[in-house]
Amino acid sequence: MDVEHPSIARFRAEHTRRGGTGQVVILPDSVHTAALAAEALGCEVGAIANSLVFDADDAPVLLLTSGAHRVDPAGVARRLGVEQLRRASPAFVRAHTGQVIGGVSPLGHPAPVPTFLDPWLRRHEVVWAAAGHPAAVFSTTYDELQALTGARELDME
Numbered sequence: 001m002d003v004e005h006p007s008i009a010r011f012r013a014e015h016t017r018r019g020g021t022g023q024v025v026i027l028p029d030s031v032h033t034a035a036l037a038a039e040a041l042g043c044e045v046g047a048i049a050n051s052l053v054f055d056a057d058d059a060p061v062l063l064l065t066s067g068a069h070r071v072d073p074a075g076v077a078r079r080l081g082v083e084q085l086r087r088a089s090p091a092f093v094r095a096h097t098g099q100v101i102g103g104v105s106p107l108g109h110p111a112p113v114p115t116f117l118d119p120w121l122r123r124h125e126v127v128w129a130a131a132g133h134p135a136a137v138f139s140t141t142y143d144e145l146q147a148l149t150g151a152r153e154l155d156m157e
Helices: 006-017 034-041 073-080 092-096 119-123 144-147
Strands: 022-028 048-056 059-067 085-087 115-117 125-131 135-140
Touching: 006 022, 006 135, 022 034, 034 048, 048 073, 059 092, 059 119, 059 144, 073 085, 119 144, 125 144, 135 144
Parallel strands: 048 125, 059 115
Antiparallel strands: 022 135, 048 059, 048 085, 125 135
């Protein structure tokens, strides 16, 4: 039997610790875009919760947005009261989440990361989010995702 990737194992432990009920699915290939994840899971792209890390004045911000949306960084920055949101570099993402771009889960970061949730995800009975690795996702509901992460709802567009 193959040994599970350490980042997926860390995610599973944190998911269990927080009382998560969804299923972790390991896909045969990397699903680093919402479209690829939706195709592999057989769901609508809008049901994919993209984990987007931004640099807000040298502090991380995690936006969990519907795969059907584009984030308006200037609008989100205004709503958050920060000067600017910049797309985080791979090194910044890894330093603040312990994970790589394309597999950033909303859980299990070395230190808490302010997290915001796209209200459009409410439209889906099942939501899928990254589970700490580009080929791993987990199922959840909007309400559970909000409870697991402590995320505040925020319009992303």
